[in-house]
Amino acid sequence: MHYAKVQKKHAEKLRDALAKNNLLANNADVLHSDSYVLFPVTIATATIKKLIRQNGGMLIEKKGRAQGNAKSKINRNKEVAKGYDILGNIAIVETDNPSSRAAKRYSEEIMSSSKRITTVLAKAGPVSGRYRIRKLSYVAGKRTYVADMIENGCRFVFDVRKTFFSVRLSFERQRISALSKGKENVMVLFAGVGPFAVELAKKNPRSSVVAIELNKSAYEMMKKNILINKLKNVVPVWGDVGKVAKHYENFADRIIMPLPKDSHSFIAHAAGISKDKGNIHIYMFVKKDNPAREAMKKLRKELGDSGKLKLLKWRKVRDYSHSEIEVVLDLRLNKG
Numbered sequence: 062m063h064y065a066k067v068q069k070k071h072a073e074k075l076r077d078a079l080a081k082n083n084l085l086a087n088n089a090d091v092l093h094s095d096s097y098v099l100f101p102v103t104i105a106t107a108t109i110k111k112l113i114r115q116n117g118g119m120l121i122e123k124k125g126r127a128q129g130n131a132k133s134k135i136n137r138n139k140e141v142a143k144g145y146d147i148l149g150n151i152a153i154v155e156t157d158n159p160s161s162r163a164a165k166r167y168s169e170e171i172m173s174s175s176k177r178i179t180t181v182l183a184k185a186g187p188v189s190g191r192y193r194i195r196k197l198s199y200v201a202g203k204r205t206y207v208a209d210m211i212e213n214g215c216r217f218v219f220d221v222r223k224t225f226f227s228v229r230l231s232f233e234r235q236r237i238s239a240l241s242k243g244k245e246n247v248m249v250l251f252a253g254v255g256p257f258a259v260e261l262a263k264k265n266p267r268s269s270v271v272a273i274e275l276n277k278s279a280y281e282m283m284k285k286n287i288l289i290n291k292l293k294n295v296v297p298v299w300g301d302v303g304k305v306a307k308h309y310e311n312f313a314d315r316i317i318m319p320l321p322k323d324s325h326s327f328i329a330h331a332a333g334i335s336k337d338k339g340n341i342h343i344y345m346f347v348k349k350d351n352p353a354r355e356a357m358k359k360l361r362k363e364l365g366d367s368g369k370l371k372l373l374k375w376r377k378v379r380d381y382s383h384s385e386i387e388v389v390l391d392l393r394l395n396k397g
């Protein structure tokens with residue numbers, strides 16, 4: 062596990078910088094000693110190392126659990142909640158009993174750990190349905206469901222009850238955006254409130270991006286996010302990929318498909334949208350054993366003879382269930 066280690070006097074500044082960029086890992090505890098605070102971080106690249114240094118800290122790797130004299134306050138409440146995600150002003154906790162006094166106390170501690178977090182909500186069900194949204198219940202702080210956050214230098218405003226947004230894809234957005242160079246046509250299918258489309262369009266101003274989303278609320282928020290990020294090179298489209306794809310035949314040099322639950326069933330539509338020799342980045346849930354082989358088998362079966370897929374690279378994005386993981390595959394399509 063990688064940590065950003067910082068003297069206590071600089072801890073708040075560094076914590077805010079990490080939170081702002083969604084770099085705080087949710088799968089490990091914040092550690093405290095007499096003089097230092099250690100924040101677990103999601104990724105450890107040279108850019109992150111620089112950001113940590115600029116905010117008075119240093120990046121370290123730590124195996125196992127750290128021993129500290131003082132325990133984190135939030136640590137002590139581990140039995141109340143399994144962890145939390147930060148979406149700018151809103152923290153979303155996982156707890157079995159959101160209305161308990163313990164959950165309220167835990168929420169107060171989260172809010173006092175950062176000035177930016179002013180609302181705490183709790184997960185009240187799984188991500189489900191076509192729109193991939195989940196029920197949330199209010200726990201503490203300001204009663205709002207509108208998140209206002211910065212991710213990788215882009216601002217996003219959206220209603221957390223009506224739309225999908227996962228901070229765990231933050232690194233993927235950075236990675237894919239960095240792959241887009243020069244004048245290229247990019248298609249984001251299943252675009253949500255626009256995080257892939259907005260970041261890519263901002264980082265590569267010479268790109269022309271089309272972003273398709275079915276959920277009207279998410280589409281409306283994507284329009285807003287394109288505006289607040291002052292982008293002229295993204296066209297948002299409200300519609301079903303299965304129906305809209307035919308209007309974009311041979312359009313894209315690059316296609317992004319972030320619907321892991323069943324994006325594979327849209328691969329033939331993606332092939333129609335792609336130019337010959339296009340790049341496709343597809344997110345999928347697969348079994349832990351032989352993930353890339355299983356994914357490629359599924360995709361080739363769905364694609365039939367609409368083209369040939371070459372696997373350039375794959376990586377695990379996150380654990381999904383006890384037997385499944387989410388992966389992303391970078392593919393080259395040859396329509397022949």
Ligand SMILES: C[S@@+](CC[C@H](N)C(=O)[O-])C[C@H]1O[C@@H](n2cnc3c(N)ncnc32)[C@H](O)[C@@H]1O
Nearest residue numbers: 191192225226251252253274275276301302319
């Ligand atoms: C897992 S979310 C990803 C959203 C966004 N790309 C992100 O990274 O935050 C998938 C999105 O696909 C949308 N969606 C599901 N089926 C769709 C379809 N057939 N056509 C267009 N969008 C669809 C959902 O409404 C949801 O917003």
